[in-house]
Amino acid sequence: MESASVPVSPGKTAAPRLARLVGFNVVSATILAIVAYILGHKLGAVVGHHTTWNTASDQDDMAIFFGMGFAILGWMAGLGFFNYPLGRILGRSISLHEGVEEGSAWRYMRLCTDHKVVALQYLVATLFFFFVAGLNAMFIRSELTSVHGTLFPAGNYLTLVGLHGTMMLMMMSAGVIGPLGNYLVPILIGTRRMAFPRIESLTMWLTVLAGFVLLSATLLGGFPTGWTGYAPLSDEARAGIDAYLVSFLLIGLSLVLVGLNIITTVMTQRAPGMTWNRLPIVVWGFVTTSILAVLSAPVLAAALVMTASDRTIDTTFFVSSSGGSPLLWDELFWFFGHPEVYILALPGFGIVLEILPVFARKPLWGYKLAVSGLFGVALMSFMVWQHHLFMSGINANLRPFYMFTTELISIPTGFIFLNGMGTMWKAKIRFTVPMLFCMAFFFNFLFGGLSGVFLSDVPSDTLTHGSFFVMAHFHYTIMGGLVFALMGGIYYWLPKMTGFRLNEALAKVHFWTMFIFFNLTFFPLFAAGMLGMPRRVSSYNAALHNLNVFVSAMAFCLGLSMLIFLYNLVYSLVFKRERAEANPWQAKSLEWQLPSPVPVYNFERLPTITSDPYNYGEPDAPPVADFGRARVAMGEAGA
Amino acid sequence: MSATEGMALDREPPETLPRNFAVGSKLLASAVAFFFMSFVFAFFYLRALNTAHSFREPHVTPPAGWGVAILACVLVSCVALEGGRRALTDGSEGTWRLAALTAWLVGLAAVALQGAEYYNLGFGATSGGLASVFYGFTIWFGVFWLGGVYWIETIWAQSVRRPASPDPDVGDPARLLRPSADAALTYLYMLAVAEIVVFVLLYLVK
Numbered sequence: 001m002e003s004a005s006v007p008v009s010p011g012k013t014a015a016p017r018l019a020r021l022v023g024f025n026v027v028s029a030t031i032l033a034i035v036a037y038i039l040g041h042k043l044g045a046v047v048g049h050h051t052t053w054n055t056a057s058d059q060d061d062m063a064i065f066f067g068m069g070f071a072i073l074g075w076m077a078g079l080g081f082f083n084y085p086l087g088r089i090l091g092r093s094i095s096l097h098e099g100v101e102e103g104s105a106w107r108y109m110r111l112c113t114d115h116k117v118v119a120l121q122y123l124v125a126t127l128f129f130f131f132v133a134g135l136n137a138m139f140i141r142s143e144l145t146s147v148h149g150t151l152f153p154a155g156n157y158l159t160l161v162g163l164h165g166t167m168m169l170m171m172m173s174a175g176v177i178g179p180l181g182n183y184l185v186p187i188l189i190g191t192r193r194m195a196f197p198r199i200e201s202l203t204m205w206l207t208v209l210a211g212f213v214l215l216s217a218t219l220l221g222g223f224p225t226g227w228t229g230y231a232p233l234s235d236e237a238r239a240g241i242d243a244y245l246v247s248f249l250l251i252g253l254s255l256v257l258v259g260l261n262i263i264t265t266v267m268t269q270r271a272p273g274m275t276w277n278r279l280p281i282v283v284w285g286f287v288t289t290s291i292l293a294v295l296s297a298p299v300l301a302a303a304l305v306m307t308a309s310d311r312t313i314d315t316t317f318f319v320s321s322s323g324g325s326p327l328l329w330d331e332l333f334w335f336f337g338h339p340e341v342y343i344l345a346l347p348g349f350g351i352v353l354e355i356l357p358v359f360a361r362k363p364l365w366g367y368k369l370a371v372s373g374l375f376g377v378a379l380m381s382f383m384v385w386q387h388h389l390f391m392s393g394i395n396a397n398l399r400p401f402y403m404f405t406t407e408l409i410s411i412p413t414g415f416i417f418l419n420g421m422g423t424m425w426k427a428k429i430r431f432t433v434p435m436l437f438c439m440a441f442f443f444n445f446l447f448g449g450l451s452g453v454f455l456s457d458v459p460s461d462t463l464t465h466g467s468f469f470v471m472a473h474f475h476y477t478i479m480g481g482l483v484f485a486l487m488g489g490i491y492y493w494l495p496k497m498t499g500f501r502l503n504e505a506l507a508k509v510h511f512w513t514m515f516i517f518f519n520l521t522f523f524p525l526f527a528a529g530m531l532g533m534p535r536r537v538s539s540y541n542a543a544l545h546n547l548n549v550f551v552s553a554m555a556f557c558l559g560l561s562m563l564i565f566l567y568n569l570v571y572s573l574v575f576k577r578e579r580a581e582a583n584p585w586q587a588k589s590l591e592w593q594l595p596s597p598v599p600v601y602n603f604e605r606l607p608t609i610t611s612d613p614y615n616y617g618e619p620d621a622p623p624v625a626d627f628g629r630a631r632v633a634m635g636e637a638g639a
Numbered sequence: 640m641s642a643t644e645g646m647a648l649d650r651e652p653p654e655t656l657p658r659n660f661a662v663g664s665k666l667l668a669s670a671v672a673f674f675f676m677s678f679v680f681a682f683f684y685l686r687a688l689n690t691a692h693s694f695r696e697p698h699v700t701p702p703a704g705w706g707v708a709i710l711a712c713v714l715v716s717c718v719a720l721e722g723g724r725r726a727l728t729d730g731s732e733g734t735w736r737l738a739a740l741t742a743w744l745v746g747l748a749a750v751a752l753q754g755a756e757y758y759n760l761g762f763g764a765t766s767g768g769l770a771s772v773f774y775g776f777t778i779w780f781g782v783f784w785l786g787g788v789y790w791i792e793t794i795w796a797q798s799v800r801r802p803a804s805p806d807p808d809v810g811d812p813a814r815l816l817r818p819s820a821d822a823a824l825t826y827l828y829m830l831a832v833a834e835i836v837v838f839v840l841l842y843l844v845k
Contacts, residue, residue, distance in 0.1 A: 085793075089796060091793075091800030093797065093803065093809060093812040094809050097806060195662075260663060260670065264659055268655060268662055269659075294666055294669060296673070299673055305775065309771070313764045314764055315771035315775060316693075316767060317772075317775065320691065321690070322690075323689070323768030323770075323771070324768055325684065325688050325690055332681075601648055606649045
């Protein structure tokens, strides 16, 4: 360990408000993006019109892609992301810090290399888009209250379904690893920053842009493909699909960079004494997720650019009359798409296993089993994607292999359940709100997992494919699993992140309404699926009307529970602020040994880790870390 | 007064940044490999299906001469940078600058040659599966390669300008030249491997 120390330079003097407004920030970025879109659109129209090799293509798509490409550049330029790379061309030195002004709210509106600021930016952005996607779900359920759908034309209904699915998948991918991963990883491993701080900030702002680009699909005629973007529909769709392609590409890029950053940080910046065996389980969750992101998202990106080139320069990747094949999309998309499910699930596993020991007041049962479970799921998720193609005409001889691997993946997933049950076994559980969400996670994920076995099995998949059974299954895994874990994580860590407590009574009302109405919404959909209700169609058999009305009513109540959560956030963080204690849960992990909120530089002295953070109930357990002679710690770890 | 004003912080261990470069570049290379593997997969998949007998239309024959020239530039650029890296290890910064400049210029030439090849192909992107893979791969290879060329330039510029670092965690930027060159080479080697594989598939496999 380097012993030399350097003084902290005081934050820059606050610039006048007007000067800040015209500087590099989200306001400038928005203006530049709009202007750049207009310029790019015009240029694209000219290129599309004058290029001889492009005579057969849809020139409007060329203009839209040029416009969006320019808008991305304008957005990044406005936020200041080109300043450093341009400086590097001129030979300026590497620097690690930018936009870190203590106490300034303005740093939340621009490029900032403080991982805690980026995490909060992520949280606000992803929650915003989460609520937008949730609103789409309410529209979908409204439409399904009548047998023949009267609120939206069929095409618009498809766009709603696509927007809901794509937005949820995109934002939930970023919604856990972005806020919690970026916030927790450096602190939990005992360092001050992520490995590549500017890249960290870039991923956040790309995610924001991706959300708005996806929403712009509604202005471009929508898209009929759902979140899966299947060819040849994507080749033939109206210009709204261009927004889908660009937004997913941005999220793919963001995922790769987030993953790269987290893995590098964990591999190279762990504090002395932070051996692999002491790494908090939630960090393992982020690492395994990151491996999936780094290796699977590039394949998605390749598939997306192939579709974009089919739509602009008339390549024929997915055009079967010209040497291509729509099935190529299925293969590439699901090579990403199935690991994507685990990109969502693995951080959820990590979060619940991190929280359980705190409220069970027992050590985490089977730490190494949990790590092997996380890696087992990550590895096997690359071997199962063809089960999504059972009904798409794949070679029948391939089916048994993929059926087997898909069923096999339930074994490492089962490890996580064993860890959870083992930790809670004979424990004196504190039923706090984070703990309730974690317990609900196991309840919900069990239904999601068991229904998944039916879908991995070729005969039963043949019956249920494309039905609401599939829809109920993945909502149980993604919403019942990941979103419940995320909520648990938010209630657990938000006091540390913001320095303010959330209202517990409101939080409990939120939990119980969300848990009850989630199950009342999605459990009946298994029955609807078995009774033949198809996905993505707004008209259905009249015999299913009452069931659908009931589900819609429950879904609205579920939506209401989310409003309670939103109200609690605003109430507790804006109107009725109560300072959070440094360690309200008496937790032992590193972040709770720091003040709330955590100082800009996390640790005055880089800590030396002396123990794993799960030795609850052991009276003679050593402290988790030695903070050196000038300990910043304010919390008191309880036994 | 801010929370940390007046405090003295530990400096980051000096080996952290070089290790970040090493690990980060390997992960980046892995991501790039998976991106280009998708095009390789598309080649084999579409070739096997050969829908409408249009995978390789009769007139679709990528000109091998151009392909060889582009591949040669890619390889020369890598070799030059490798030579520069070894010169850095030997403490010969002048040789490093010359080698890096060569790598940079030859790298740019590869992109220019790719642009010229498009005007001498004799087939368009619409000409079946092979043409699609050809255009898809070469366009995106050019984009990724340009990123590598940018990277070389930044390292070269830093060695020429020798700026003082404003960041105490970075320390003397000169100590980062070698790790930066290592990282850039990892990325460029991966691109070179992709180029070799795809050269065989696009230009040589009939």
